[in-house]
Amino acid sequence: MSSAPVVLEVSDLKKHFPIRGGLLGTPVGHVYAVDGVSFSIRRGETLSLVGESGCGKSTVGKSVLRLFPLTSGQVVLDGKRIDDMPASSLRMLRRKIQVVFQDPFSSLNPRMRVRDVIAEPIINFGLAKDRADLDRRVAHALDTVRLPTDAAGRWPHEFSGGQRQRIGIARALAAEPDIIVCDEAVSALDVSVKAQIVNLMQDLQKELGLAMLFISHDLAIVEHMTHRVAVMYLGKIVEVADKRSLFGAPRHPYTEALLSAVPVPDPTAKRDRIVLQGDVPSPIRPPSGCRFHTRCPYVMDRCRKEEPVLTPDATGHLAACHLHDLPASQNPLNKAGPTAFRAA
Amino acid sequence: MSATALPPGIDPALIPPGLAIAQPMPDVLPQVKPRKGFIGFLRRYPTMAIGGFLLLLMLGIAVFAPYLFTRDPTALAPALRTREPSAQFWFGSDMLGRDVYSRVLYGARVSLLVGFSVALLASVAGLFIGIVSGFSRLVDSIVMRVMDGLMSIPSILLAIALMALTRGSVQNVIIAITIADIPRVSRLVRGVVLSLREQPYVEAAVAAGTRTPMIMLKHILPNTLAPLTVQATYICAAAMITEAILSFIGAGTPPIIPSWGNIMAEGRALWQVKPYIVFFPAIFLSITVLAVNLLGDGLRDAIDPRLAKRL
Numbered sequence: 001m002s003s004a005p006v007v008l009e010v011s012d013l014k015k016h017f018p019i020r021g022g023l024l025g026t027p028v029g030h031v032y033a034v035d036g037v038s039f040s041i042r043r044g045e046t047l048s049l050v051g052e053s054g055c056g057k058s059t060v061g062k063s064v065l066r067l068f069p070l071t072s073g074q075v076v077l078d079g080k081r082i083d084d085m086p087a088s089s090l091r092m093l094r095r096k097i098q099v100v101f102q103d104p105f106s107s108l109n110p111r112m113r114v115r116d117v118i119a120e121p122i123i124n125f126g127l128a129k130d131r132a133d134l135d136r137r138v139a140h141a142l143d144t145v146r147l148p149t150d151a152a153g154r155w156p157h158e159f160s161g162g163q164r165q166r167i168g169i170a171r172a173l174a175a176e177p178d179i180i181v182c183d184e185a186v187s188a189l190d191v192s193v194k195a196q197i198v199n200l201m202q203d204l205q206k207e208l209g210l211a212m213l214f215i216s217h218d219l220a221i222v223e224h225m226t227h228r229v230a231v232m233y234l235g236k237i238v239e240v241a242d243k244r245s246l247f248g249a250p251r252h253p254y255t256e257a258l259l260s261a262v263p264v265p266d267p268t269a270k271r272d273r274i275v276l277q278g279d280v281p282s283p284i285r286p287p288s289g290c291r292f293h294t295r296c297p298y299v300m301d302r303c304r305k306e307e308p309v310l311t312p313d314a315t316g317h318l319a320a321c322h323l324h325d326l327p328a329s330q331n332p333l334n335k336a337g338p339t340a341f342r343a344a
Numbered sequence: 345m346s347a348t349a350l351p352p353g354i355d356p357a358l359i360p361p362g363l364a365i366a367q368p369m370p371d372v373l374p375q376v377k378p379r380k381g382f383i384g385f386l387r388r389y390p391t392m393a394i395g396g397f398l399l400l401l402m403l404g405i406a407v408f409a410p411y412l413f414t415r416d417p418t419a420l421a422p423a424l425r426t427r428e429p430s431a432q433f434w435f436g437s438d439m440l441g442r443d444v445y446s447r448v449l450y451g452a453r454v455s456l457l458v459g460f461s462v463a464l465l466a467s468v469a470g471l472f473i474g475i476v477s478g479f480s481r482l483v484d485s486i487v488m489r490v491m492d493g494l495m496s497i498p499s500i501l502l503a504i505a506l507m508a509l510t511r512g513s514v515q516n517v518i519i520a521i522t523i524a525d526i527p528r529v530s531r532l533v534r535g536v537v538l539s540l541r542e543q544p545y546v547e548a549a550v551a552a553g554t555r556t557p558m559i560m561l562k563h564i565l566p567n568t569l570a571p572l573t574v575q576a577t578y579i580c581a582a583a584m585i586t587e588a589i590l591s592f593i594g595a596g597t598p599p600i601i602p603s604w605g606n607i608m609a610e611g612r613a614l615w616q617v618k619p620y621i622v623f624f625p626a627i628f629l630s631i632t633v634l635a636v637n638l639l640g641d642g643l644r645d646a647i648d649p650r651l652a653k654r655l
Contacts, residue, residue, distance in 0.1 A: 062547070065547075065550075065551050067547050067550055067551070091553050091555070092553065094550075094551055094552070094553045095553060097551070098551055098552070099547070099548060099551045101544040101547070101548065102544075103544060106543050106544050106545065107544040107545050107548055108545055109545045109549075109562075109563050109566075109567070110567070111566035111567055112562070112563075112566075120549065120552050120554060121552035121553060124552055124553035124554055125553055146371070147371060148371055148373065150373070151373065154373065158373060159373070163371065168548070171548065171552065175552060175553075
């Protein structure tokens with residue numbers, strides 16, 4: 001895996017949304033939605049971005065898709081910087097990065113037949129040689145997501161949520177991308193359909209060697225889907241590691257708390273729930289020092305002043321936490337018993 | 345269940361007695377067969393059917409007015425003034441002896457022409473302004489301030505003021521009412537465009553490499569048409585009333601042209617003794633406006649079933 005070429009590399013990505021106010025609409029502040037995020041994804045790899053609502057996961061996804069201009073940072077897609085590329089030259093490069101959205105209902109234009117939905121990227125990127133080739137590609141895309149060919153002539157409202165989500169995946173695949181951003185792609189589906197879509201995406205990834213940025217808040221699905229996990233809190237990544245390492249031995253108190261909140265299908269299981277106090281602070285005025293210090297159960301004086309940076313341990317497990325500078329015997333993350341949640 | 349019903353790859357011998365293996369559900373798309381034809385349409389959209397029928401009736405009257413036993417609506421007959429409705433004058437005659445029946449039928453032409461023209465022109469202009477200002481912040485801030493200014497004047501007063509600047513003619517009435525209606529339409533379209541731009545399918549289209557003009561044309565425009573069509577019917581109804589008001593106060597269609605507003609204006613002086621001169625054009629205007637409004641309500645229900653309410 002680690003030898004595969006890097007498809008997407010993001011460094012120090014920032015996206016601040018101005019808050020307009022006053023008579024002239026001058027910015028009166030900023031929402032620091034994403035504030036310095038770095039990661040990379042290799043071919044055939046799935047990186048999951050997890051975190052609670054409002055932590056900036058989706059903004060990262062839309063930023064790498066360049067759906068809006070970025071505040072700062074670099075996004076390198078297949079060796080080309082796309083963060084400052086003008087829209088006209090970016091257009092053809094968009095083929096390489098496609099998206100599947102959360103809501104299967106609003107992600108398909110209700111006034112376009114399925115055929116036209118899927119044909120759109122094929123036509124835009126000039127992938128089809130002629131009319132017959134276009135039809136073949138549409139049929140192939142439908143077949144890839146296990147939908148009958150006669151779906152092409154139908155309208156989106158004739159399909160169920162899971163089927164519509166598969167149409168969305170077919171649209172993304174039709175562009176022959178290198179990487180797909182799945183923005184909560186299965187969160188809106190019910191459990192059985194969710195499993196179906198997740199398995200479909202895994203199969204497709206194996207067949208086509210796709211890279212995937214899997215944005216989710218559902219740790220059980222993430223654990224099933226992913227190779228690596230990045231945990232986000234208030235616009236920053238606090239921990240990045242292989243699935244096994246992160247679920248087995250979290251190295252950040254926030255991850256530890258998140259994992260302890262995952263429901264376990266065993267009512268007799270003994271587990272230590274870590275219940276975080278308070279709410280997520282406002283991304284308009286993020287806390288000083290470590291952003292998590294207002295809710296961290298192990299907070300120290302240093303955390304309020306100094307911002308921790310992502311540092312690897314011996315195995316390459318990255319975490320941004322001052323606790324790791326303490327002697328190992330005093331680090332509460334080492335002592336805390338293994339969380340009930342374990343990578344299989 | 346017989347062994348042949350087992351999915352492939354499963355050995356029937358491994359299944360314990362009394363247990364059956366469920367077949368994987370195939371992706372069957374059900375054939376939706378709503379009742380077709382005229383009766384089906386009547387059943388599903390009774391409001392639209394009634395409104396449409398009445399409006400078609402009025403259209404027929406307007407188009408075929410010369411063949412519906414009318415005479416020249418401007419022909420004077422001073423000897424036969426203010427006659428009660430009779431076999432000769434079905435709706436009576438006015439103070440100059442003109443046949444009210446003929447005048448009312450010909451008047452449908454003016455009302456419908458004004459209503460449809462204003463609805464069409466205001467929709468097209470509003471659609472263009474709304475889509476452009478929904479996409480360009482600069483255009484938006486300038487155009488919408490102008491629209492705010494126009495909207496601060498009641499539309500009937502604006503139409504009267506515009507009519508005061510020109511000569512009275514059907515064409516000028518249409519232009520005046522259209523200008524007064526454009527701000528509302530462009531506001532509506534702009535609002536719809538702004539919300540559509542945030543839709544995931546528009547973002548997916550951007551990711552799929554669609555250029556902005558094509559996004560406007562393929563993704564924004566078709567989804568704007570539904571609410572706009574409904575709005576257009578209401579504009580049509582309001583324009584017919586505005587036309588009648590303008591004619592009634594003498595600021596609209598010139599008196600030589602029989603329009604419902606003109607007929608009512610002329611009958612106003614005799615209202616207490618000869619009410620039928622005002623009554624017949626008024627009832628025609630009411631029925632036409634009702635028809636257009638019913639059609640609009642029906643359209644809205646058909647387009648957005650969540651808002652549907654029974655007649």
